[in-house]
Amino acid sequence: MPETTRDQNAAPVTGAPIIVTIDTPTLGDRSYLAHDGEVALVIDPQRDIDRVLALATKEGVRITHVLETHIHNDYVTGGLALAKATGAAYLVNRADDVGFERIAISDGEIVEISPTMRLRVIATPGHTYTHLSYALDARRAVGADWEPVGAFTGGSLLFGATGRPDLLGHDHTHDLVHHQFASAHRLAHELPDHVHVLPTHGFGSFCSAGSTGDTTASTIGHERGSNPALTQDQEAWIADTLAGLDDYPAYYAHMAPANSAGPNAPDLRTPEVVDRATLTDRIAAREWVVDLRTRTAFAAGHVTGTLNFGLDGQFSTYLGWLIPWGTPLTLLGESAEQVAEAHRELVRIGIDHLAGAATGTPDQWSEAPLGTFERATFADLAQVRHHRRVFVLDVRRTSEFDASHIDDATHIPLHDLLARLTEVPTSEVWVHCAGGYRASIAASILAGHGVPVVAVDDSFDNATSSGLPLTNAST
Numbered sequence: 001m002p003e004t005t006r007d008q009n010a011a012p013v014t015g016a017p018i019i020v021t022i023d024t025p026t027l028g029d030r031s032y033l034a035h036d037g038e039v040a041l042v043i044d045p046q047r048d049i050d051r052v053l054a055l056a057t058k059e060g061v062r063i064t065h066v067l068e069t070h071i072h073n074d075y076v077t078g079g080l081a082l083a084k085a086t087g088a089a090y091l092v093n094r095a096d097d098v099g100f101e102r103i104a105i106s107d108g109e110i111v112e113i114s115p116t117m118r119l120r121v122i123a124t125p126g127h128t129y130t131h132l133s134y135a136l137d138a139r140r141a142v143g144a145d146w147e148p149v150g151a152f153t154g155g156s157l158l159f160g161a162t163g164r165p166d167l168l169g170h171d172h173t174h175d176l177v178h179h180q181f182a183s184a185h186r187l188a189h190e191l192p193d194h195v196h197v198l199p200t201h202g203f204g205s206f207c208s209a210g211s212t213g214d215t216t217a218s219t220i221g222h223e224r225g226s227n228p229a230l231t232q233d234q235e236a237w238i239a240d241t242l243a244g245l246d247d248y249p250a251y252y253a254h255m256a257p258a259n260s261a262g263p264n265a266p267d268l269r270t271p272e273v274v275d276r277a278t279l280t281d282r283i284a285a286r287e288w289v290v291d292l293r294t295r296t297a298f299a300a301g302h303v304t305g306t307l308n309f310g311l312d313g314q315f316s317t318y319l320g321w322l323i324p325w326g327t328p329l330t331l332l333g334e335s336a337e338q339v340a341e342a343h344r345e346l347v348r349i350g351i352d353h354l355a356g357a358a359t360g361t362p363d364q365w366s367e368a369p370l371g372t373f374e375r376a377t378f379a380d381l382a383q384v385r386h387h388r389r390v391f392v393l394d395v396r397r398t399s400e401f402d403a404s405h406i407d408d409a410t411h412i413p414l415h416d417l418l419a420r421l422t423e424v425p426t427s428e429v430w431v432h433c434a435g436g437y438r439a440s441i442a443a444s445i446l447a448g449h450g451v452p453v454v455a456v457d458d459s460f461d462n463a464t465s466s467g468l469p470l471t472n473a474s475t
Contacts, residue, residue: 069134196218282355330355373454404471
């Protein structure tokens with residue numbers, strides 16, 4: 001399970017709430033549990049609520065309130081299921097059209113959590129029209145003054161960025177980007193500098209607009225001085241934000257409807273074990289059979305026709321992006337633990353049903369000769385190009401390609417590859433991305449279609465030093 005970490009800087013006054021971060025790095029999101037030693041609130045919980053329940057038990061607290069900052073577009077929420085499991089109040093914006101019972105809240109309301117902990121509801125539209133942020137107030141004792149200590153900002157104000165404004169469709173982007181700018185300024189105006197910014201998105205999530213870098217903690221004061229939404233004038237910021245928007249995962253289209261309907265807790269029981277003959281039939285039928293091992297292990301030997309989505313990268317993001325929704329899915333892992341981890345990742349994006357799974361090694365999954373392909377570096381590619389012309393396939397996103405790319409490389413973003421396979425020759429192909437993970441996914445797709453492929457497993461930063469000719473945006 002992803003690690004839970006205590007925010008050591010989130011208690012600026014004596015008796016302030018303890019805030020524990022629940023990271024989901026493969027989706028680039030955070031959830032939060034805040035408590036006073038007895039009762040707790042939870043913000044934006046992920047689908048697999050067992051780790052939230054385990055955390056509450058570890059902290060020795062009772063969850064009394066569960067809140068959503070917005071109807072999420074990048075994962076299926078565990079909010080309703082968590083509220084049912086704990087008897088907690090489930091608070092969702094009154095303006096959200098949902099298919100379940102909730103406590104409806106609106107801008108300006110105060111939610112009393114305990115005698116020393118409360119939330120103030122702040123409308124912050126921009127990521128969605130109904131987005132809310134929550135200012136967390138604390139006081140030393142009953143009757144003392146309240147002091148703001150943190151702000152759960154969801155997809156509004158992030159670390160050095162904001163949530164993207166285009167997820168509701170092009171027709172809404174113009175209005176939402178203006179709302180997002182205004183919301184960032186409202187938070188900066190209403191909250192003092194020392195208040196900790198506690199966003200849900202911004203740690204690799206495609207819900208972010210702009211780069212959040214490697215920042216892991218921030219305050220309103222820091223954002224006021226560094227966040228482009230707060231340092232640029234409105235029109236310049238809007239222009240930059242819109243220009244920087246890139247594609248986002250196709251599975252996002254299914255998340256908001258699922259969250260509005262009210263998802264139940266996931267079924268994480270072990271999937272049905274699939275034997276060798278069944279695997280052979282499924283691969284022959286071109287069903288999705290996914291090998292969870294690392295790209296190094298996959299390249300060295302794999303069952304031909306399987307796809308490599310390793311658990312060492314953004315597994316669920318890219319699998320959810322590429323798989324036709326509703327397609328039967330079979331997992332291959334080295335161990336039951338590996339399959340269970342993948343299963344957990346998948347239910348977070350609403351892939352609840354697995355057709356089955358097998359564990360072990362490729363020679364146990366198939367009697368046929370195993371497939372292999374070469375791995376290489378950009379220096380290897382440069383050397384090869386001195387001797388012969390090779391087809392170079394760049395599967396990065398459009399913004400990455402536009403910033404810098406190898407001269408004469410063919411650009412097909414990974415998420416478009418399955419629909420554009422006819423544009424790839426059946427002769428030798430060298431495929432690369434920014435670091436190797438996406439290249440291995442692409443290589444597995446091409447190898448499964450009989451294309452001789454070399455996967456460049458290297459940082460694109462090394463392309464320049466290798467001597468490869470590049471076209472850069474600045475040139």
